Amino acid sequence: MKPRFLIISLLGGSLLVMLCIASCSRKHLDVQVPMALTGKDSLQIKADSLLGKSTPIMGYRFVITGDFDGDKITDTLIERYTDSLYIKEAPKYYTSADTTFEYSDVLFLNSYLEYKSFINWKQKQLRLPGGHLGFHYIENCGDVNDDGKDELMLVNQWGDFSNCNSAHFYTYADGQWEKIYTTPIWEWQFPPTPSASMFPGLFGNFDYGTTDDVADNAALEAQLKAFRFIKWYPDHSVEFNGRNDIGVNGNDAAYAELEKIGDMAYIKKYFRRAVLNDSLYFRRIDNPSIYYRAGGATYNEDGEDVPLLPLDDGASDVTTRIFIRHPQSPFNTTRR
Template sequence: MFRNLPFFVVVILSVSSCNHVRVNADKQKSVSHVNPHVKAKQKSSGVKKPVPVWGYRFVITGDFNGDGKKDTLTEHYFSGIIHKETNKFYDNADYDYDWEMTHRQKPYSFISCNDPAIHKLEIAKEATFGLLYLKNEGDLNGDGRDEISLVRNNADFSSLNEYSIMTYKNNGWVNLYWFPIWEWQLPQLPEASNQYGLFGIDGVAITNSDTTNQRLLKELTSFGGLAKKVSKNKIRIIYRSKEISVDTIIVKLKDHHPPL
C-alpha cells in the first residue's frame, strides 16, 4: 500500500512548487505594472522644489553720531554656516519650511554703518528673518543725533512684536524707547512679506513682479512709521494696548515704554 507513497509526495511537492512560482510571478507582474504608474503620477504632480528668495534689505541715511555728516545704515542677513549674506525665504514652500530652514542655517542679522566709527547694531543672534522695519526717526531727544526705529522679523508664528527706538550713545546703540505692536500695522515688504490670519502668521507672500515690488517699495518709503515727535522728549505712538487692538497716545521718552 505504501510502495507508491514517495511518488505521490513528489507529485504533491511539484504541484505546490509550481503554484508558489505562479503566485510569485503574478505578484511581480502586479508590482511591475503598478510602480511605473505611481512614478508617472508623482512625476506628473508638478511639485516644484523650493527656490531661495533673497528678501528685502533696509538701507537708511542720517546723522546718527552727531558729527554733522550723513551716515548710511545697511541691514545684513548672514548664514551662521558659511558666514556670508544669504536668502531669507523660499518660493514654492510653506511657512513651516521657511521656519525649519532658518533654524537649520542659524542666521544672524545686524546693521552696519559706512562710518567705521559707528559700531554695528546687532539685530539678533538667534534665528530671525532680519528686519520687518527700519526708519530714521530724526532727533527725538534734542541731542543732535538722529534716532532710529526698528522691528525684528522673528522666526515664529506670532503677529505680536515690539517697536524699538534706538539711539547711538557712548560708542554703542542703546534702546531709548519701545512699545508693543501688531506686525500687520507695518507695510508689506518688497519681494517677500509675512501674511497674517486670525491666529498669527499664515505664510510668506513672494512677489516676483517688478511692478508690484516697485509699488511696495514706494509704499514702504512713504510710510510715516508708528512714532512721531510732538515736542522735545515727547512722541506720539500708535501701539497695541491692553484695552483695544490699536491705540494712539503721547508718551515721554524718559519713561522708556508705555503703561503695560
C-alpha cells in the same frame, strides 16, 4: 588504522574546518547591517530635501540714513542677512511649487543653516541683531530723546506664528547702541516689504508671499519708504499707535484696584484730562510727559457721555503721545 593515514585524516579534517570558518566569516561580512541615523543625519536629510524642491528668495534689505552720532555727516545703516560667518548674503525666504512646503519649512532651513540677521553700521563696526527672518520694519525716527542725534526704531521679524511684536528705540551713545524705549505693536501696522513679505493676520502670522514683478516691487518699496510710524508735532511731541501699553494689563495690583473702583474712578485717580489739537487725551499723573488719546465712551449715573481708556485690554489700539523735552520723557534714560 595506520598512523600515516590517521595524520592525513586529521590534517584533512582541520583544513575542512578552516575552510568552513573562512566561508562563514565571509558570509558574515557580506551581511548589510542597518546603520541607525543620528539626529544630525535626520536634520541634514530634511534640509537637503527642502533645498532640493525650493527656489531661494533673497528678500528685501532695509537701508536707513541719518545723523546717528551727531557729527553732522550722513550715516548709512544697511540690513544684512548672511551666512553663519556674517559674510555672504543669504536668502530669507524660499518659493516652491510643492504645496507641502510651508512657512515652518522656511524657519527650519534658516535655523539649520545658521543664517545671521543684523543691521550694520560699517563705519562704527557696530551690529544690531535682527530676528529669524531679518527685520519687519526699520525707521529713522528723528531725535526723540533731544540729544542732537537721530534715533533708530526697529521691529524684528521673528520666526513665530504671532503678529504681536514690539518696536524698539535705540540711540547711539558712548560708542554703542543703547535701547531707550519699547512699545508693543502689531505687525500688520506696517507695510509689506518688496520681493517677499509676511502676511500677518488679525490673530496670527502663518504665511508669506513672494513676487518678482518689477513694477509691483517698485510700488511696494515706494510705499514702505513713505510710511512713518512716528508722527511729529511742532510742540516737540511725538505720537504713535500700537497695542495697549498703559500698564494695567498684566499688573495684578492695578487690575485688582481697577476691578474694585471701576474705570471712571481709576482714570480720575491716575490721569488728568487734556485737549491737544482739538482731541481729548488723558495725561498720566505719575509721568506727565505721556498722554493717551481718549478711546471709547460710556455713560455715567447722570447719563453723560464719558470718554474712557482701554485700561485692562492688552489687545486694544492705543494712541500714545510723548513730549520729548519733558524731564520725565521715557525716551531719555538720563532724565529718569
